[in-house]
Amino acid sequence: MRHIISPNDLSLSELDALLNLAEDIIKDPDKYSDACHRKRLATLFYEPSTRTRLSFEAAMLNLGGTVIGFSSAESSSAAKGESIADTIRVVSHYADICVIRHPKEGAPYVASLHSKIPVINAGDGGHNHPTQTFTDLLTIKNLKGRFENLTVGFCGDLKFGRTVHSLLEALSRYPNIRFVLISPDELRIPAYIKEKILDPNNVPYEEVRSLEAAIPDLDILYMTRVQRERFFNEEDYIRLKDTYILNSKKMALAKEDMLVLHPLPRVNEISYEVDDDPRAVYFQQAKFGVYVRMALIMMLLRECEGRSLC
Amino acid sequence: MLNIGVLEQGIVIDHIQVGGAMKIYKYLDLENLDVSVAIIKNARSNKMGRKDIIKIEGTLDGINLDILGALDHKITINIIENGVIVEKKHPTLPDFVENVLKCKNPRCITSVENVPHTFKLTDREKGVYRCVYCEQSSKAIAGDL
Numbered sequence: 454m455r456h457i458i459s460p461n462d463l464s465l466s467e468l469d470a471l472l473n474l475a476e477d478i479i480k481d482p483d484k485y486s487d488a489c490h491r492k493r494l495a496t497l498f499y500e501p502s503t504r505t506r507l508s509f510e511a512a513m514l515n516l517g518g519t520v521i522g523f524s525s526a527e528s529s530s531a532a533k534g535e536s537i538a539d540t541i542r543v544v545s546h547y548a549d550i551c552v553i554r555h556p557k558e559g560a561p562y563v564a565s566l567h568s569k570i571p572v573i574n575a576g577d578g579g580h581n582h583p584t585q586t587f588t589d590l591l592t593i594k595n596l597k598g599r600f601e602n603l604t605v606g607f608c609g610d611l612k613f614g615r616t617v618h619s620l621l622e623a624l625s626r627y628p629n630i631r632f633v634l635i636s637p638d639e640l641r642i643p644a645y646i647k648e649k650i651l652d653p654n655n656v657p658y659e660e661v662r663s664l665e666a667a668i669p670d671l672d673i674l675y676m677t678r679v680q681r682e683r684f685f686n687e688e689d690y691i692r693l694k695d696t697y698i699l700n701s702k703k704m705a706l707a708k709e710d711m712l713v714l715h716p717l718p719r720v721n722e723i724s725y726e727v728d729d730d731p732r733a734v735y736f737q738q739a740k741f742g743v744y745v746r747m748a749l750i751m752m753l754l755r756e757c758e759g760r761s762l763c
Numbered sequence: 764m765l766n767i768g769v770l771e772q773g774i775v776i777d778h779i780q781v782g783g784a785m786k787i788y789k790y791l792d793l794e795n796l797d798v799s800v801a802i803i804k805n806a807r808s809n810k811m812g813r814k815d816i817i818k819i820e821g822t823l824d825g826i827n828l829d830i831l832g833a834l835d836h837k838i839t840i841n842i843i844e845n846g847v848i849v850e851k852k853h854p855t856l857p858d859f860v861e862n863v864l865k866c867k868n869p870r871c872i873t874s875v876e877n878v879p880h881t882f883k884l885t886d887r888e889k890g891v892y893r894c895v896y897c898e899q900s901s902k903a904i905a906g907d908l
């Protein structure tokens with residue numbers, strides 16, 4: 454049985470299979486409307502979420518399956534002190550596949566150690582968010598047509614931004630990728646990402662502070678929100694939250710075919726005036742999230758029946 | 764250098780990074796064992812400048828001394844019998860250690876759930892272990908259990 458805890462839990466060929474299946478679903482969704490008939494998805498959300506939870510639920514319903522779950526720790530037995538291990542042991546009897554979001558890093562991995570059904574990590578603290586990464590990759594594949602030979606800029610909170618860490622890890626596996634890491638000093642990429650991903654793979658990268666200076670070279674700009682919930686100190690959050698705001702003036706410096714991605718929710722790091730720019734694809738990205746999650750649910754359930762992921 | 768007598772039978776843990784002796788002392792639970800122990804802190808060393816040393820009189824049966832490598836990968840363990848060194852070994856770093864290092868990342872699941880503190884060796888040369896849950900490095904955040 455396979456669990457998806459980190460984006461690299463799928464090999465490149467499995468990832469290709471996932472993205473190809475997602476593109477096939479985009480072409481003909483009706484073909485898959487009964488693919489998960491009589492299957493049940495459990496959504497265990499210990500932390501608030503709009504897009505991820507609803508897109509997983511929409512994905513399972515689109516496949517003809519059903520959904521059970523909770524949307525906050527307060528409305529689950531976690532409030533009574535139940536461990537993740539005990540919760541997943543119980544949920545394994547109620548559902549065929551499970552999605553878990555938790556504010557603590559490594560929680561979905563703990564769940565996977567005790568689960569009898571596939572576990573999908575839907576975000577664990579500032580650590581990993583693999584299905585957002587698959588969404589980002591499907592967006593890039595569909596709209597850019599390639600993963601190779603790209604200069605990708607990540608801007609904003611690169612320290613706590615789990616979507617950044619996961620996408621960096623996934624893109625590092627492709628040839629001729631270059632990263633420009635744009636952040637204030639306090640929110641630079643963690644050392645372990647450099648040691649574990651960038652340095653061993655010899656991925657060229659530079660760390661800069663100016664978005665204006667970096668934007669002309671970028672093929673993709675991945676904007677992120679400075680996340681209030683990751684700070685222990687409110688003062689630090691207030692000081693850093695408005696460091697980068699993407700507006701039309703900055704977009705005028707970018708290439709004509711640069712794509713702007715954002716995992717959403719957006720607060721004020723992208724001005725509303727940018728939304729009408731055809732290069733701003735973050736709402737399309739949210740749509741791709743449903744398709745890629747449909748493909749992932751299908752693949753993991755097929756694997757439980759003894760079929761390979763590819 | 765300060766000398767604390769010659770051991771007839773025992774173990775000398777040498778080349779401990781300065782300040783690390785108490786970590787090893789605590790891990791081996793030497794306080795509760797019926798052995799004589801000398802801790803030499805901040806000793807002069809040609810190789811390291813300064814180092815800590817632990818001398819233990821007696822035997823430590825059943826303890827895997829290789830695990831000490833996770834606490835300090837540069838240490839040397841000398842086994843003494845009849846007043847002479849009969850074995851000098853450098854610990855072979857285990858691929859995984861459980862409940863030897865403690866993850867101090869406040870965002871890690873180990874901070875709230877009763878799960879074993881498990882670390883995986885990710886850089887044998889530098890002796891770097893990472894928490895299997897949150898991937899933080901033992902160098903950056905691990906502490907004593």
